[in-house]
Structure formats: C-alpha cells, structure tokens
Amino acid sequence: MASSPNIFLAANMASNSETEFRAMSDASPLGILMSDPKGNCIYTNAAYQRISGQTFAETLGINWSRAIHPSDRQRTLLAWGNTVRTQVPFVEDVRFVNKSNGLIWTRLNTAIIPAKNNRHRIQGYVQIVENISDLKTLQVSLHAVEDALFEQQESARTTLNSIGDGVLTITLAGNVNYLNHKAELMTGWLLRDAIGLPLAKVFKVIDATTRKLALSPLKRALKENQTTKLATNELLIHRAGTEAPLEYSIAPIHNREQNVTGAVIVFHDASKARAHTEKMIHLAQHDVLTGLPNRVLLNEHLNRALGIAKRHQKQVALLFLDVDNFKQVNDSLGHLVGDKLLQSVARRLAKLVRITDTLCRQGGDEFVMLLTEIEHSEAAAQVAKKLIAAISAPHLIDGHRLEVTLSIGISIYPDDCSNPDTMFKHADAAMYHVKTCGRNNYQFFLNELETYETARSNRAL
Numbered sequence: 001m002a003s004s005p006n007i008f009l010a011a012n013m014a015s016n017s018e019t020e021f022r023a024m025s026d027a028s029p030l031g032i033l034m035s036d037p038k039g040n041c042i043y044t045n046a047a048y049q050r051i052s053g054q055t056f057a058e059t060l061g062i063n064w065s066r067a068i069h070p071s072d073r074q075r076t077l078l079a080w081g082n083t084v085r086t087q088v089p090f091v092e093d094v095r096f097v098n099k100s101n102g103l104i105w106t107r108l109n110t111a112i113i114p115a116k117n118n119r120h121r122i123q124g125y126v127q128i129v130e131n132i133s134d135l136k137t138l139q140v141s142l143h144a145v146e147d148a149l150f151e152q153q154e155s156a157r158t159t160l161n162s163i164g165d166g167v168l169t170i171t172l173a174g175n176v177n178y179l180n181h182k183a184e185l186m187t188g189w190l191l192r193d194a195i196g197l198p199l200a201k202v203f204k205v206i207d208a209t210t211r212k213l214a215l216s217p218l219k220r221a222l223k224e225n226q227t228t229k230l231a232t233n234e235l236l237i238h239r240a241g242t243e244a245p246l247e248y249s250i251a252p253i254h255n256r257e258q259n260v261t262g263a264v265i266v267f268h269d270a271s272k273a274r275a276h277t278e279k280m281i282h283l284a285q286h287d288v289l290t291g292l293p294n295r296v297l298l299n300e301h302l303n304r305a306l307g308i309a310k311r312h313q314k315q316v317a318l319l320f321l322d323v324d325n326f327k328q329v330n331d332s333l334g335h336l337v338g339d340k341l342l343q344s345v346a347r348r349l350a351k352l353v354r355i356t357d358t359l360c361r362q363g364g365d366e367f368v369m370l371l372t373e374i375e376h377s378e379a380a381a382q383v384a385k386k387l388i389a390a391i392s393a394p395h396l397i398d399g400h401r402l403e404v405t406l407s408i409g410i411s412i413y414p415d416d417c418s419n420p421d422t423m424f425k426h427a428d429a430a431m432y433h434v435k436t437c438g439r440n441n442y443q444f445f446l447n448e449l450e451t452y453e454t455a456r457s458n459r460a461l
Helices: 004-027 047-052 070-086 134-164 181-187 218-222 272-286 297-311 326-333 335-350 377-392 420-434 447-458
Strands: 033-037 041-044 090-098 102-114 122-131 166-171 175-178 205-207 234-237 243-254 260-269 316-323 358-363 367-376 395-397 398-400 405-413 441-444
Touching: 004 047, 033 047, 041 047, 047 090, 047 122, 070 090, 070 102, 090 272, 134 181, 166 181, 175 181, 181 260, 181 377, 218 243, 218 260, 243 272, 272 297, 297 316, 297 358, 297 367, 297 420, 316 335, 316 377, 316 420, 326 335, 335 358, 335 367, 335 395, 335 398, 367 377, 377 405, 377 441, 405 420, 420 441
Parallel strands: 405 441
Antiparallel strands: 033 041, 033 122, 090 102, 102 122, 166 175, 166 260, 205 234, 234 243, 243 260, 316 367, 316 405, 358 367, 395 398
C-alpha cells in the first residue's frame, strides 16, 4: 500500500502534462495531427479540426490521408511511402476537403516519433498542417500577372519583329539593351552579342559629307526630352563595313515618375525612299519621251545663267528649235514613228551640247538650247549651223528613211533682252520668221521681228 501514493502522483503528473500539451497545441495556429505507425489518427488539435472540418472523434482511428482531396491523395501517399521507407522529411502541398469551407490548400510537414526505448523503432508520426490558401490565391494571382505580362511581351516582341523599321533601345548610360530583327539585319549585330555594348559600337552613324561620326542621338533625346527626327544626310555602317543611307528618330523612355531611363531609336534604310524622291524630282524636271530637261529645269538654268553672265559681263544665247515637216511624218506614219523620230532628233542634238549648256524639249516638235557665257553672238550662229547639219542627215526609223530639217530662232542676252520671258518670246519670234521664209535655217532676233511674236498661236507650218 505504500506504493499507492507514488502511483497516484505519477498518474497525476501524466495527466497534468497531457493537459498542458493539449492546451499548448490548441493554442497553435498550425494544425497538428498525430498518427500511429500505420498512419491512423490518434490526436488532432483545434487548428487541425478547423482546417479539416472534422472533429477529433471523426478523425480518431482514421487514416490521415482521408482528409486529402482524392485528386491529390495518390501523389501524397507515394511521397509518404518514400518517407516511411527512407525516413526523409515529408513536405507536400495538398488540398483538404472541408465540408463547411470547401477545398483548403495546406502544407504538410511530417516528423517521425521514435519509440522511447528504441530510436530505430517508429512509435508514430506528427504532422504539422499549415493553411496556405491565401498564399495559393496570391500565387495564382501572381501567375496570372506573369502570364499576362509574358503574353504582352511576346505580343510586343512579335510586333516589333514584324515591322519594317529597326528598333533599338538603350539605357540611360548609353548601352544597348534591345534590338528587333530588322535592327539586327541593318546593323549586323545579333541581340545576344549587342546587349550591354555602347550605342556607338552597334549603331555606328557617320555624316555622309564629312565622313565623321555623327553626334550622339542619346544626348539630343535627353536634351529635348521628346521624339526627335534626326538629320537624314547620314549613313549607317553595318558590322561588315557596308553603308546605307539612314532615316531615324529617337525618343526618351520614362518611368512612372516621368524620369528618363533610356531611349528608343526607330530607323530604316532610306535608299529606296531617296531613289524614289530622286526619280520624282527627275520626272518633274525632265521630258518623259526624250529624257531631256523640260521647261521647268530650263528656267532654273536660264535664271542662273543670266545672273552669272551679268556678273562676268558675258552673253547668253537662247536657241528655239522647231523640227520642220514633223507634222506630216506624224500624220502619215503614226505617233509611234513620230515619237521615235523625236527621240532620234534629241540624241543628235544632245551630242552637240556642252556640259555648261542645257538642251530642253519644249513640247511637241520644239526644242530649246541654252548657251551660257558665250563671248559673242557668232558662237550661237556656229552652234545653230552644227545643229541643222546634224539633223538634216536621214533618220532610219522602223524601216523608214525620214528626212527632216530645223528652223532655229536665236535671242541674245543682253543685246536683245534683259529677262527670261523676253528671251523666250524673241527666240520664238525669230524661229517663226525662219519658218515663214523657207525653214531649214537660223535667224537672230531683230526688232522688226516683234510682229511675229503675236503669231505664235497660229503657227502650223
């Protein structure tokens, strides 16, 4: 009987220890489940009961895996089996089926409880169950944002790689951090090789006239803080050394606080555009049939020639040329033969033109020749004789032997006139006089020929 108080004391201490354990575990925000070696539940705390939606009585003796969603159960049990065999830590994210709150994401951490007298024998397991539903919700949101961002980036990348302009971005320090596909082709630099390099190394631009490196576009973008179209008289040097005319603009890149963080350069090869522009200018200033300058270009040259002649006290001659009998050829053989005849005439006339002079097709069968800085009017007469002789030789057109002549009227600056309009009128009047006097000749303007100026509209010779 003496031992009874000791037994009672031990039992009381065990009871107090268990009460304290239960109180501490129930105060924990983490779920706690203890199971026997087979995984059957022998204890759950209040947090676990809230997470699982099951009371202690409902879980007691039931395998802990029954609380897991069927879709996650097989995966979890495979991992659990590995833990049982190897005694490695067990950590799994699984869904619990809560009758009241639906599915709850949890993170399971399992520890082995060794036997008191034999640490190599397993007495059971303790599982710590953490409710990570909020974390999973956040992760889902983050994944959605990442997916949306990825889609936007892919869309932007696809768009930038499909456009015809090169796009290059640089950091505030002036180092390249992006090239689209067109920029790679134009610079010769692949994106992977260009990232981090100074702009001047990848986007090497020189002045087409001076051959010196162009001013840094980044400096201009930072200074003006707006989209800026830069000079077009510049060349882009390819990595291989080839050159291409360049048109480009640069714009600063801002962050949310509107601070400049870098810049974007948009550029393209201007070769085709310049060629097209030059072609349009040529067409605007030249005759389509013969390729000779037209009246527009002739007027520019005439005004410039008169200014130079005035300063140097020289003379300028304007020769009005009309192809005699052209109308009969055109009417009898057709416009195609007539056009080829005019082209033949133009080629012969062009061979007698000095580099400083201008030959123009006025329209129809009329041509005009501008002789600049001549010493005396006799020089114009000598040219007129050569032109008449050159055209009088037969023209072989589509099997036809065509013979035509020239009627030429000449006006001299400053002897006959003081301005371009008067020169045209006087040369035209002199030419008309030749037409009325038998053709195939030349005539200088004389004051008595002014009456012929009024007859221009009636010319049909």
